[in-house]
Amino acid sequence: MEVNGYEIREAIRRWKFKAETISAAFEESLFSFEGEEKESPQSITDKYRKADRAIAELEALQQKYNENHKVDVIGEQMTLALAVKLVGGAGRIEKMWRVAAKGGSKDRFSYNDARKERNKENEYASATVTLSEARTEANKAARFASALRAAISIGNGHEINLGDSFGVYFSDGD
Numbered sequence: 001m002e003v004n005g006y007e008i009r010e011a012i013r014r015w016k017f018k019a020e021t022i023s024a025a026f027e028e029s030l031f032s033f034e035g036e037e038k039e040s041p042q043s044i045t046d047k048y049r050k051a052d053r054a055i056a057e058l059e060a061l062q063q064k065y066n067e068n069h070k071v072d073v074i075g076e077q078m079t080l081a082l083a084v085k086l087v088g089g090a091g092r093i094e095k096m097w098r099v100a101a102k103g104g105s106k107d108r109f110s111y112n113d114a115r116k117e118r119n120k121e122n123e124y125a126s127a128t129v130t131l132s133e134a135r136t137e138a139n140k141a142a143r144f145a146s147a148l149r150a151a152i153s154i155g156n157g158h159e160i161n162l163g164d165s166f167g168v169y170f171s172d173g174d
Contacts, residue, residue, distance in 0.1 A: 001167045005065055005080070005156030011170050012058045019051040054169050061166060069158055071151035074144065080155035083148050090145035097138035101131060 003011075022044060029041045066081035073083060129137070 001162045001164065001170065002159045003162055003166075003170060004159045005062070005069075007170065008058060008062045008065060009156070012055060012062065015051050015054045015058065015169065019048060019055060022048045022051055057166070058169055061162075065160060066155075068160075069155045071155040073151045074147045080152065083152050083155065087145065087148040087152060090141065090148050094138065094141040094145045097134060097141045100129065100134040101138040103131060 025039065026041060026044045026048070029038050029044050032038045063081065066084060067079050069080040070077050071080050071083050078086075
């Protein structure tokens with residue numbers, strides 16, 4: 001069986017959804033009225049255990065997949081796993097520089113930014129970077145974050161052969 005990173009990710013999502021729906025039925029199974037037929041708590045926990053195992057095995061597979069695939073990020077070779085871990089921070093840095101390139105965040109409730117003023121005869125803080133420097137840094141940060149996203153996308157497209165051992169986790173059946 002051939003799968004790629006996207007298929008692994010989507011299989012994990014499907015199994016997590018199954019686990020959530022199974023878990024939601026547990027508390028309701030603890031009590032029943034006379035004549036009411038409900039699934040037993042033991043049966044529900046058996047199904048949950050199966051879903052939890054599937055999630056764990058798929059996440060382990062995803063980790064192995066991400067460690068075994070190299071991607072290129074602006075000339076730097078790294079594992080897909082590292083790229084995935086770096087992309088969140090890269091996006092946050094990009095956002096910080098975008099805000100700085102616009103002249104900082106604006107507080108709609110005040111006309112003056114208290115961080116830029118000392119109240120001893122109105123001493124004002126000076127910018128540590130120019131707007132031009134901030135735009136340059138924002139562009140660099142955006143290029144890096146974009147390169148990470150692109151590398152992750154390309155890396156997740158590679159197919160691997162799982163044999164038959166994981167096939168059950170990718171089927172529509174339980």
